[in-house]
Amino acid sequence: MIDALEAVDVTKVYNQGKLSEVFPVIDVSLKIQGGSMVVLKGPSGSGKTTLLAMLGCHVKPNRGEVILNGKKVSKLPEKFMNAHKRDHIGFIFQQFQLIPDLCVMDNIMLPLLPMGIGRSRQIRLAEKQLEFLDLLHRKQFKVRNLSGGEQQRVAIARALVNHPNIILADEPTAHLDSRLTDFFLKRMKQLKESGHTIVMASHDPLVYDNPDIDQVVEMKDGRIVS
Amino acid sequence: MEWLEKQKNLIDFSIQSLIRRFSKNALILIIFVSLVFAVASVLFLTGSLTSEMMSSSEELPDITVQRILGGRQVNIPASYQDRIETLSGVDAVEGRLWGYYYLSELQANFTVFGMDLGQLEEGEYQKIINWNASLPKQNNQDFRMIIGQGVYQMLKKLHSEGSYLFFQPSWDVPLPFEVIGHFKAETSLQSNDLLVIQTEGARMVLEIPEDEFTDMAVHVPNPEEVETIALKIRRMFPELRTVTKAQIQRTYHSVFSWKSGFVLTTLLASLFAFLILIWDKASGLSAEEKREIGILKAIGWDTDVILKVKLWEGLILSGSSCFLGILLSYAYIYWLEAPVLRNIFIGWSTIYPSFELKPEVDLKYVMLIVTFSVVPYSAVTIFPAWKAAITDADTIMRNTG
Numbered sequence: 001m002i003d004a005l006e007a008v009d010v011t012k013v014y015n016q017g018k019l020s021e022v023f024p025v026i027d028v029s030l031k032i033q034g035g036s037m038v039v040l041k042g043p044s045g046s047g048k049t050t051l052l053a054m055l056g057c058h059v060k061p062n063r064g065e066v067i068l069n070g071k072k073v074s075k076l077p078e079k080f081m082n083a084h085k086r087d088h089i090g091f092i093f094q095q096f097q098l099i100p101d102l103c104v105m106d107n108i109m110l111p112l113l114p115m116g117i118g119r120s121r122q123i124r125l126a127e128k129q130l131e132f133l134d135l136l137h138r139k140q141f142k143v144r145n146l147s148g149g150e151q152q153r154v155a156i157a158r159a160l161v162n163h164p165n166i167i168l169a170d171e172p173t174a175h176l177d178s179r180l181t182d183f184f185l186k187r188m189k190q191l192k193e194s195g196h197t198i199v200m201a202s203h204d205p206l207v208y209d210n211p212d213i214d215q216v217v218e219m220k221d222g223r224i225v226s
Numbered sequence: 227m228e229w230l231e232k233q234k235n236l237i238d239f240s241i242q243s244l245i246r247r248f249s250k251n252a253l254i255l256i257i258f259v260s261l262v263f264a265v266a267s268v269l270f271l272t273g274s275l276t277s278e279m280m281s282s283s284e285e286l287p288d289i290t291v292q293r294i295l296g297g298r299q300v301n302i303p304a305s306y307q308d309r310i311e312t313l314s315g316v317d318a319v320e321g322r323l324w325g326y327y328y329l330s331e332l333q334a335n336f337t338v339f340g341m342d343l344g345q346l347e348e349g350e351y352q353k354i355i356n357w358n359a360s361l362p363k364q365n366n367q368d369f370r371m372i373i374g375q376g377v378y379q380m381l382k383k384l385h386s387e388g389s390y391l392f393f394q395p396s397w398d399v400p401l402p403f404e405v406i407g408h409f410k411a412e413t414s415l416q417s418n419d420l421l422v423i424q425t426e427g428a429r430m431v432l433e434i435p436e437d438e439f440t441d442m443a444v445h446v447p448n449p450e451e452v453e454t455i456a457l458k459i460r461r462m463f464p465e466l467r468t469v470t471k472a473q474i475q476r477t478y479h480s481v482f483s484w485k486s487g488f489v490l491t492t493l494l495a496s497l498f499a500f501l502i503l504i505w506d507k508a509s510g511l512s513a514e515e516k517r518e519i520g521i522l523k524a525i526g527w528d529t530d531v532i533l534k535v536k537l538w539e540g541l542i543l544s545g546s547s548c549f550l551g552i553l554l555s556y557a558y559i560y561w562l563e564a565p566v567l568r569n570i571f572i573g574w575s576t577i578y579p580s581f582e583l584k585p586e587v588d589l590k591y592v593m594l595i596v597t598f599s600v601v602p603y604s605a606v607t608i609f610p611a612w613k614a615a616i617t618d619a620d621t622i623m624r625n626t627g
């Protein structure tokens with residue numbers, strides 16, 4: 001089986017040549033098998049978010065290559081990279097990144113709008129995710145009126161609505177209590193069992209010590225240490 | 227099909243976004259509508275008045291001949307009439323009698339025009355006059371007159387709309403005139419302050435001797451010949467001045483375009499202020515809007531899709547403002563008859579002409595307004611959105627919610 005996601009010697013530099021130059025990720029190579037659940041762990045500032053962003057096609061590496069389902073995507077022009085991102089990746093942001101003035105449904109349907117999907121099908125797809133995440137009763141609520149745990153589930157629903165086969169989650173449990181963390185991990189396990197590939201950045205032991213995790217990658221100062 | 231569905235989704239989202247930022251957009255809408263309204267009103271009114279003037283000036287004589295002595299216009303001896311008529315190309319020469327009469331009760335000057343009222347009692351003219359039916363048959367045909375709508379309304383207040391006594395201190399006796407009718411409102415632009423008096427009566431009121439006229443109207447059937455005939459008339463009588471219909475039309479034209487130019491310049495200043503305002507509003511995308519663009523990008527929207535949405539927002543907001551402004555100015559001019567603005571254009575006179583403006587929207591003006599409002603506004607809004615949309619999507623992940 002080909003690897004779902006692969007990083008080959010990727011390096012990211014910010015503020016290159018300036019006094020504030022940083023290398024959040026240096027020469028990292030990583031293979032993530034299709035259908036596995038992987039956790040990136042490491043202290044704050046070790047480069048987890050940056051690596052995840054490169055794997056998720058949000059950020060282009062300065063050096064190295066990101067390979068998505070066997071395709072070198074990181075050197076593609078933005079428009080094409082974006083298309084791969086849309087088709088394959090669901091990203092759950094640490095701070096959710098929802099539009100607070102829109103209702104739950106509208107937030108979840110957002111990724112579907114430019115795809116030319118009709119309204120009724122958008123609604124069906126979104127409701128299916130809300131049901132999966134046990135949040136259907138909040139579908140007409142404005143996001144700004146939801147609790148942190150509810151907002152987080154909206155963010156997950158939005159990441160899943162387009163049926164991506166790879167799910168990337170940045171500190172997904174940072175705002176959750178242990179019960180909701182448990183619920184979240186159960187759902188991730190379900191997705192994994194249905195063939196999804198899952199990569200999470202986390203320093204929550206509940207996450208990286210979970211028995212369903214296939215691989216834990218530890219980072220320090222922009223490099224993989226184990 | 228999919229393409230159509232996509233456009234529909236994006237437009238829906240644009241409308242939703244406009245509604246979401248209601249207070250900001252409502253402010254822009256109000257300012258936008260007022261400006262378009264103001265500019266459109268000036269343009270429409272100019273257009274309407276110009277065409278009104280043009281069509282009414284069609285009835286002007288081909289050449290008007292005035293006699294100038296000592297720099298003043300003086301009466302023309304009737305004998306000139308025959309001599310001008312001898313010029314080839316001249317169809318007829320008509321001596322005209324007109325002048326002004328000051329009505330002290332109303333403290334206003336009125337235009338007195340002398341003609342054979344019999345001409346108005348037949349044919350087309352009959353229809354533009356409300357005839358005074360209750361009138362007993364006049365004993366003296368010379369003391370009849372037909373008055374303009376404005377004069378009629380004012381005399382009515384004095385309960386004198388049926389007859390009027392002309393008098394000047396230098397006269398021995400007052401001259402009693404019977405009002406046999408008044409012009410209908412449609413003709414007010416030309417007839418509002420007019421007193422049309424039977425020729426002989428007019429001579430008495432205006433104190434014009436039997437063998438003189440105020441000026442003369444020369445009818446030239448072939449428009450090509452007008453200028454040469456005017457020249458010949460001036461050669462024949464060096465003290466005569468000629469005014470051709472074309473000259474008057476040119477004057478009307480330039481007066482209105484000057485006035486509209488003046489008003490438009492004032493508006494330009496406000497337009498400028500408006501542009502600064504929208505520049506400020508639109509270029510300084512709020513943090514919230516920037517964040518939203520970042521989110522859309524992060525979930526996979528292409529830059530051009532985001533710009534399309536922003537463009538739609540700009541087009542919908544400015545387009546509907548434009549439409550509303552034009553609609554309002556249409557209502558203002560053609561239903562409300564352009565209060566205030568019409569006075570700027572027609573002049574403040576004692577009696578305001580109360581003619582009706584004919585609805586006439588020049589597509590050229592509509593296009594002009596659209597190009598100078600919708601286009602720059604949309605351009606101004608799209609620029610900052612573009613700037614926000616090309617920044618890296620990863621910055622979004624560093625923003626705390």
Ligand SMILES: Nc1ncnc2c1ncn2[C@@H]1O[C@H](COP(=O)(O)OP(=O)(O)OP(=O)(O)O)[C@@H](O)[C@H]1O
Binds near residue numbers: 043049
């Ligand atoms: N856009 C940027 N500009 C400048 N520096 C950046 C940028 N992005 C990341 N960095 C720096 O790179 C380093 C790694 O950041 P990153 O967010 O990847 O760490 P992290 O492992 O996710 O940390 P945390 O656990 O706190 O989320 C940090 O020192 C950060 O300041």
Ligand SMILES: [Mg+2]
Binds near residue numbers: 049050201
């Ligand atoms: Mg991080």
